[in-house]
Amino acid sequence: MEYTQQSGPREPDVPATREQVAEALEQLAFLAVRHLTNRDISFTAASTLGRLSREGPSRLTALAADEGVTQPSMTQLIQRLERQGLVTRVDDPQDGRVVLVAITDAGRELLAERRRGRTNRLAELLATLSPEDQQALATAVHAAAPAFQRLVDNAARARKAPGSTAS
Amino acid sequence: MEYTQQSGPREPDVPATREQVAEALEQLAFLAVRHLTNRDISFTAASTLGRLSREGPSRLTALAADEGVTQPSMTQLIQRLERQGLVTRVDDPQDGRVVLVAITDAGRELLAERRRGRTNRLAELLATLSPEDQQALATAVHAAAPAFQRLVDNAARARKAPGSTAS
DNA sequence: TAGATTTATATCATGCCTCTATATAGGCAG
DNA sequence: CTGCCTATATAGAGGCATGATATAAATCTA
Numbered sequence: 001m002e003y004t005q006q007s008g009p010r011e012p013d014v015p016a017t018r019e020q021v022a023e024a025l026e027q028l029a030f031l032a033v034r035h036l037t038n039r040d041i042s043f044t045a046a047s048t049l050g051r052l053s054r055e056g057p058s059r060l061t062a063l064a065a066d067e068g069v070t071q072p073s074m075t076q077l078i079q080r081l082e083r084q085g086l087v088t089r090v091d092d093p094q095d096g097r098v099v100l101v102a103i104t105d106a107g108r109e110l111l112a113e114r115r116r117g118r119t120n121r122l123a124e125l126l127a128t129l130s131p132e133d134q135q136a137l138a139t140a141v142h143a144a145a146p147a148f149q150r151l152v153d154n155a156a157r158a159r160k161a162p163g164s165t166a167s
Numbered sequence: 168m169e170y171t172q173q174s175g176p177r178e179p180d181v182p183a184t185r186e187q188v189a190e191a192l193e194q195l196a197f198l199a200v201r202h203l204t205n206r207d208i209s210f211t212a213a214s215t216l217g218r219l220s221r222e223g224p225s226r227l228t229a230l231a232a233d234e235g236v237t238q239p240s241m242t243q244l245i246q247r248l249e250r251q252g253l254v255t256r257v258d259d260p261q262d263g264r265v266v267l268v269a270i271t272d273a274g275r276e277l278l279a280e281r282r283r284g285r286t287n288r289l290a291e292l293l294a295t296l297s298p299e300d301q302q303a304l305a306t307a308v309h310a311a312a313p314a315f316q317r318l319v320d321n322a323a324r325a326r327k328a329p330g331s332t333a334s
Numbered sequence: 335t336a337g338a339t340t341t342a343t344a345t346c347a348t349g350c351c352t353c354t355a356t357a358t359a360g361g362c363a364g
Numbered sequence: 365c366t367g368c369c370t371a372t373a374t375a376g377a378g379g380c381a382t383g384a385t386a387t388a389a390a391t392c393t394a
């Protein structure tokens with residue numbers, strides 16, 4: 001497929017323009033949202049549970065800030081999660097105002113279950129591809145993994161210190 | 168190329184396990200929702216607008232089926248979109264029951280704007296990577312593009328004819 | 335120490351988005 | 365005309381987010 005690179009390096013193996021990368025990542029994102037999403041709990045709920053699982057008991061406001069939602073939203077979310085038995089709330093003896101939120105065993109089990117579900121759906125999807133295509137995808141993922149991991153880390157970091165063109 | 172599914176291939180160049188591919192897609196979904204999402208309209212709303220843009224005026228029930236939501240949900244969504252001036256509703260002269268939904272110019276502009284926003288944010292994100300990492304991502308995207316496209320197509324098709332392990 | 339301020343969380347009202355159950359209305363077959 | 369099927373709308377409920385505001389504990393300050 002032809003494509004012009006504007007004053008680009010004349011190397012014949014130039015792989016993809018930034019727009020193509022953006023396009024591919026968008027499609028990938030669409031696929032992920034459309035076919036890999038569980039309907040049981042919301043994205044923020046799952047992300048919060050994952051954070052509590054990784055980082056231990058946390059304050060409501062800290063969770064809200066980390067998840068990028070308002071404090072009232074997090075209060076409501078935690079109330080729902082508590083009702084579902086996925087988290088518990090413990091008063092902080094040091095500070096009477098704060099409430100520490102912790103994930104329960106049921107919460108961890110839900111996370112594991114969701115993970116299994118996604119992996120299974122993905123496996124089904126991959127199974128529809130030819131072995132050559134599967135191989136190509138696996139190779140690409142393997143090659144891109146370190147760079148992609150850094151991209152994700154940078155994205156998380158950019159969230160804490162907002163930059164120039166935040167929408 | 169021979170390729171055994173389980174009972175692990177002993178080849179030294181095995182590129183990525185299915186778990187690694189799943190992991191990468193999960194992280195990507197997270198990245199996409201967290202950093203590439205506009206807050207203006209919902210995912211279903213944007214997807215519906217995109218469909219109307221690509222495929223022209225459609226019936227409510229067809230939209231609902233394609234987007235995987237119930238008909239009442241789509242009715243409400245279209246009502247909201249109409250209130251925002253992003254779609255119009257036209258009665259079908261052939262069949263007094265049906266309503267044809269069409270995207271407006273404002274709707275198309277919103278889609279374009281959202282796309283610009285995502286591409287810009289993604290470009291900012293990519294710019295945080297080293298040239299080597301950018302190259303690695305671009306190469307991987309280029310290599311995986313055809314296989315990935317087929318994966319996306321199969322996923323869309325699988326939605327219409329639900330298979331065995333639907334969650 | 336008393337009063338003001340800040341901090342952590344909760345509550346309220348509102349709107350989006352989805353669901354299930356049901357209603358309305360047009361098309362069609364007998 | 366009667367009855368059924370189809371396309372859309374409405375009602376009621378709950379999840380999920382918001383901004384505005386209330387409450388209570390901690391902390392600063394005069």
